[in-house]
Amino acid sequence: MSTAFRPRVMGIVNVTPDSFSDGGKFLAAQDGVEHARRLIAQGADILDIGGESTRPGAAPVSEFDEILRVVPLIEAVRRASDVPVSIDTMKPAVARAAVKAGATMWNDVTALRFSPDAPEVAAELGCEVVLMHMLGEPGTMQDAPRYDDVVSEVEAFLLARAFTAMAAGVAKDKIWLDPGIGFGKTLAHNLALIAALPRFVALGYPILLGASRKRFIAGIDSSAHEASDRLGGSIAAHLAGAEAGVAAVRVHDVRETVQALDVLRAIRGAGSPP
């Protein structure tokens, strides 16, 4: 079978009461561990563990409470498996505690902007860092997002944040970029960004794409009111990402995404000489 390229699958484990699609399901550490185990069994290559929802209107969480939510789960996952863990947090103190507990990636939806010391903390931790584009703040980002040229502006933002991280001492080969689907974008903006993924891949950094169950899908299928109704659209977006060469896709539905990516790889591989 061909070994044609296939993005890694990052499984989402939200230990939050209010995440937009799976809030409250895994708040107890044991529930989180069982969910993590399920995602690993389904083929997750990375687990993204988050203790604070990033959706508009989500309740803010203190450093202390966020650490209490995520560290026990990271420690338990580390004991149960060698699948790498990323910490989905804006707060340097939470990232530090998570890396100490065994996380090897800091996934920051603010691209190290939440606090002035974040780039230096990322350099000190020496972990991989995901720099994601968000327009403004979570609470207001969807109010009336507008850009002159969304692809160019998101690209420029991500490169500027990468340069800031490297200036603080983060190694270039530790940096990932993410266009931030749904973070201050209209349907048209999200579609333009997904269509332009080959341009982001050409920047020379691994690209993470997170389209899973996002609201833009309901902009195309108006019956997809609930996040759980958006599997088909999520998979379509992540297959587009695979064809563009993204390094990983961030998903809730691991089994279905792994199957879709493996079938796409087999199809693309079938075209090459046996």
Ligand SMILES: Nc1nc2ncc(COP(=O)(O)OP(=O)(O)O)nc2c(=O)[nH]1
């Ligand atoms: N790098 C990256 N991180 C992210 N973190 C959270 C969410 C929002 O999704 P989810 O975690 O399911 O919801 P919530 O933030 O409400 O927990 N999306 C991304 C994303 O697209 N890229």
